[in-house]
Amino acid sequence: MFDHYPGWAQEFAQKYLSRTINQFILHGNVHDLVPLQRKEQSDFVRLKSFLSEEFFGARDYVIFYDRSSGIYFRDGESKKDFNRALSGRDSLLGTDCANKMPKDPVRVFSLLEQYFRVRIDDKKSIALIIDYANTIVPMNEAGASGSEDRTSMVYLSRWAHDPMFLAADFTTVLLTENLADLNKTLVQNPYTTDIKINIPDEQQRRQFIDFESSGEEFQAFSEVSEKVVVQQTAGLNFINLRSILSNARENKEKITHDRLSEAKKELIEAEAYGLLEFVETEYTLDDVAGHTKVKEHLRHAVQALKSGRQDVLPMGYLVCGPVGTGKTFLVTCFASEVGIPMVKLKNFRSQWQGVTEGNLEKILGILKAMSPVAVMIDEADAYLGDRDASGDSGVSSRVFSQIATFMSDTRNRGEIIWFLMTARPDLMPVDLKRQGRAEEHLALFPPHTKEERVELFNAMKKKTGLQLTEEYTPQVIEQGLKTFSGADMEAALTRAKFRAAAQDLDEVTPEILDLALNDFLPPTYPEEIELQTLSAVIECTSKELLPERYQEMDRGEILSKIEELKYRIG
CATH class of the missing domain: 1.10.8 (Helicase, Ruva Protein; domain 3)
Structure with missing residues (x-):
């Protein structure tokens, strides 16, 4: 029945049809296009269009709300019906909401709840789609939430478990990029479920390129084969991909390896809010002086990756040694030789409540989508913190937990390779250095x-x-x-x-x-x-990689x- 929907939408439909939950959080790649398979042809539509016209197409009323636009509707009839109800309310209460529609969530939710209850009594079906939900119920500690945030939380929580709403054909959908940006009370509510929309995979990118241009047209504006473009655009969403194709088509600038690489770099750095930086160098491991055995070891990893043997690679490397021994240069040269992109995590921490976790969630999602990729973290002992960090409302410990959990996901073996570099490995928590995370510990020393x-x-x-x-x-x-x-x-x-x-x-x-x-x-x-x-010396996990004197x-x-x-x- 839902075979033509993408995977996340099929999951959404199954959970909705269980009739036990009416409030859903869609997070991740929510500002992209949605792929649909219609009569052996692909189509790509905006998420809100997909929800209102396809997923909730049979609903009597589909209503949208965000802080900027206020309340708006799928069609004119829904708007007229709402305005009629609002005019009747104004006549009774002496208000003027029909002419001066509020946009703040508390007054909007009050109007909507009254309208919902009347229409549910009339056996009407309703879907409410709240965009940028993180601006309505943002991540805050309970004591730090403002009265508006708390009131909004009450409305959403009540709609999620009110027997009248549960029995009716009523659904609330909240859209946000990062789940960590939403109030944890709402996310953890047993009457609410969250569904992640992932960045397009290789097959979906190929379908989109075929949708955007025929084979002959694509060849006319690209010097790179479609197969290579599909592979090299890992980590980009459909809108990013359309930008590359449109630029080539409209500006008569053919897609080349260099232009494709540069465009991908710019788009991903922008998608990651500038918190990811691509590491590029003209050097290879041949330009690294000394460290002969370590270079030989890394070249075996290069060979394994190029041979498709990701299963034999470590989840990550801990590269340690005294200052000045070339840890960063060695890792950068490895990335150049292995032929996969390497990114460096920039400072994603913020002074604002909840923003740090949201930034990290976004970054990890992009890393997952653009695999295979190598990730470099310099001064890892200071950058990553530890599980017992205190003094910042638990932000550091939550960040540590997010990274540690992501690093240990064995599905990423050979797809996301971590390089943690430090001159003081003794200061790093054992959780990150253990097997299953940064498994190989390489030690670098000055020449003797x-x-x-x-x-x-x-x-x-x-x-x-x-x-x-x-x-x-x-x-x-x-x-x-x-x-x-x-x-x-x-x-x-x-x-x-x-x-x-x-x-x-x-x-x-x-x-x-x-x-x-x-x-x-x-x-x-x-x-x-x-x-x-x-x-x-004490940290190195391979005796043969140590100089003889050690x-x-x-x-x-x-x-x-x-x-x-x-x-x-x-």
């Missing part, structure tokens, strides 16, 4: 052998664009007279370029390079660096040393 030091020097010379007057490797590097991390080396070589520029030279002489390297004094925090180093160290002694360093650092 001559080969590693020279490789780091050459890599940083390339990265900084250092031009030497002749081929030259400084003795301070070859003999290890100083310890340079990747960040230290980059800073020292940049100083050498600065010294050459001060002498009006385009290239750096060996003498200037030696002078800059010998003069460079990196900020030294020996105890902090030692603590970070030993924490990385493989046979007694773990009990390392733990004792870590505790001693923590005490001394304070």
Whole structure:
């Protein structure tokens, strides 16, 4: 009966037909088009049009409400009927609501309830669709809710369990992007159920492209095959996809790999309120100096992904090591080599009640839709918080719980790969580091052998664009007279370029390079660096990935040393 409906609408219909619930929350991709299969042809309509004309097409009255537009109707007859009822009410009470229709939820709900009760007595069927429901009953702690919010909650709760409304053909539908933006009392009400509308999957995107353009027309404005466009637009909704197709068709700008990638990046960042940032680089793992075994391990992951063996990949990686060892650069280069998009989570926390959880819900939904994707979280020990965080009305603990639950969903194995980076893995909660979440723990260390030091020097010379007057490797590097991390080396070589520029030279002489390297004094925090180093050693989950000097160290002694360093650092 509902086979031509998308999955969420079929679920909606089944729950509605159970006749036990009359209040529904639709959340997720609510401002997109709805796909319909009609007589072997696809059609795509706006959600509110689908609800009013298709899903509730047989209802006598379909009424819409949002704070901006106030009350509006599916058709003119419904509007006339409501205005007649309102005029009669005005005559009795001496009000003028028919001419000055209120828009605030309390007065609107009062008018609607009176109208509903009269029409239900007349055996009429009614559907009320409330858009932007999060502005009517927003997420607030009970004590922080205003009187208007609480009154709106009372009306909605009463309509959900009032025997008269339950017995009638009456339905309330609330629309919101993020379930976390709604008052928890309403969401958890046993008389209310929520249904998520997901971002379109691959099959739906293919149907939409076929709907928007014929095969010949598509080939005329796209240099990329339809199959590739379908694959590369994961994470976009139908309206985003229409924007790409319309731009190519109307502006005569053919779809190319580069334009498609750029358009997807811009659209997804906009959909995520700017809280997701795409990480892009021209470098690969070949440009990473040292860390030979770690790079080999990551290349095995690249091979598994490209071979379609997502089942053998870890849910996520914890990348740790002292500051300056190139954790972020390594992960960025991995993303470049593996050929899947990598995004970085920006600060989604807000000072406003409920907004943080709503932002995170939106981000996680987009990540799920655009898989396969890699997610980078820098300074993860500070960024993610923990389950026991306090002092912010429980926001941090709820955020931690949302992320931890999402990370442990095994359906995402090989589809969403997490990279948590930190110099202090000991500060991260065990919940995130355990198997089933960030399963592989990789440790990075500064170079110690001559080969590693020279490789780091050459890599940083390339990265900084250092031009030497002749081929030259400084003795301070070859003999290890100083310890340079990747960040230290980059800073020292940049100083050498600065010294050459001060002498009006385009290239750096060996003498200037030696002078800059010998003069460079990196900020030294020996105890902090030692603590970070030993924490990385103890955290690494693979013995063979550790440098030889750390493989046979007694773990009990390392733990004792870590505790001693923590005490001394304070």
